[in-house]
Amino acid sequence: MVGPTRVEVLFAPHRRKDPNQGLDLLDQRLAAARRRLDLSLFVFSAQELANRLAELQQRGVAMRVLADPGFASRSFSEVLDLLGLSMPDRFCKLEQDNNPWRQPIQGVGTPRLARGDKLHHKFAVIDGRTVITGSFNWSPSAAHGNDETLLIVESSQLAGHFTREQDRMWQGAELGITARLQRKLERIHRTCGRGTPRAQASANQQP
Template identity: 30%
Template sequence: MSSSHSVWRGLVATVGLVLTAEGLYYLFRYLKWVREQQPRVLFFPAPVTCVRPLLLASPGRCDCPLPHRESALSRMARLLLSARRSIDVCVFTISSLDLSGSVLVAYERGVRVRVITDSDYMALASSQVGTFRKAGIEVRHDQDTNYMHHKFALIDGSILITGSLNWSAQAIFRNKENVIIIKDADIVKAFTEEFERLWNEYDPTKYSFSPQSS
C-alpha cells in the first residue's frame, strides 16, 4: 500500500473520530437539556432548617442551632436566588422570612421584582409586603371581596414555580403542600400572560376609592 493511501486512511479515521466525539458531545448536551426540562416536584411540610447562609453576600458558617441541610425550602430559596433578570411573584399570602428574604437579596443584586398579592392578607401583621415596598419593590393587589388566590412565581421569564404552597411558615413547616417547578415554554407563557393581565388589571391608577353604589 502506498504511503499516500496510508495517509488518506489515517485522515479519514481521524475525521471519523472527531465527528464521533462531536456527535457524542452534542448528544450529551441534548440529553442534559431534556433532563433539565423535566418538571421537579417539592413536597411540604419541610423540616425546620436554616437557610440564612444562602442569603448572605459572603456565605459563612451559621452558628444557629437549626440543622443546615438541603430541604424543599432551601431548594426553593436557591431557585429564587438563581434569578438573573426578573422575578414575578403572584402569591396569595407572603409572610415567610426565608422566601421573602431570597426575593429581597435578588432585588438588591439588580434583579427586577414585581409582586401581586391579595389585599386582605397583605394587611396581616406577619406580611412581608411592607418590607418589599420599603425596599422599593412595586406591589399590586386586588380591590374586591374575592381572593387573589394564585400561588406562582416566574424566574427570568423561563421557570415557573407553582402549586398549593402559600409563602408562610404555616404552609412550609406544617401543612401538606406541593410545589412543581416547570420549564415548559408553553406553560410558562400561559402563566406569564396571566401575570401581565393581573398586573395591568391591578394598576393603582385604575383603583376606585369611592365606588358608586348600585
C-alpha cells in the first residue's frame, strides 16, 4: 500500500477555548471541502459542525450523511437539523442555538442494520482524498470530556476504502424523514408542541 502523504493525530480532551480542540479541527477540515463529502457517524451533536455543513450545502458540495438509527432521532442530534426538523427533549426543551435547515438535503439517512447492531463509525471522506476517523464522536463530550483519538489522513487510496464502505451502507439506507421518525415527532409534538429554548446554563449537557 502506498503510504499517505500526510497524517495528523489529535488526542482529546481539550478545554473549550483551546484553539487546538477537536471540533475546531473538524470544522477547519470540513471548510476545505470543494466537491464531495461522505459522513458516517455514531454521534453527531456538535451544532457548529452542522452549521458548517449548511455552508457547504450552499456552496454546492454533494453530501451523503449516514447516522446510527438509535441516535439520529434524539433531540440533540444534528441529523435533525439536516432534515429541517426540531425535536423537544423529555422536558419539552429545544437545544441551545438549534438551527434546522430551511433546505433539507436528500442525502441523509440511516443504514439498515442487523438486529442489535450499531453504526459505530466516526469517519468522513472529503473530496476523495482526506479521511477523518478515530474514536472521536462529533460531539462536545468527545472534544472536552473524553479521552479520544482523531486521525486525519491525506490519501486517495485510503479514501477509496472508506468510500466503498460508505457505498455498502448506502445501499438500502432509509433516507429522509422515515415513518418511524415521523411517528416519534408526532408523539412529542402532541405533548410538547414545538418546545421552548433550553436555558444557556444547560446548553452543553449533550453526549
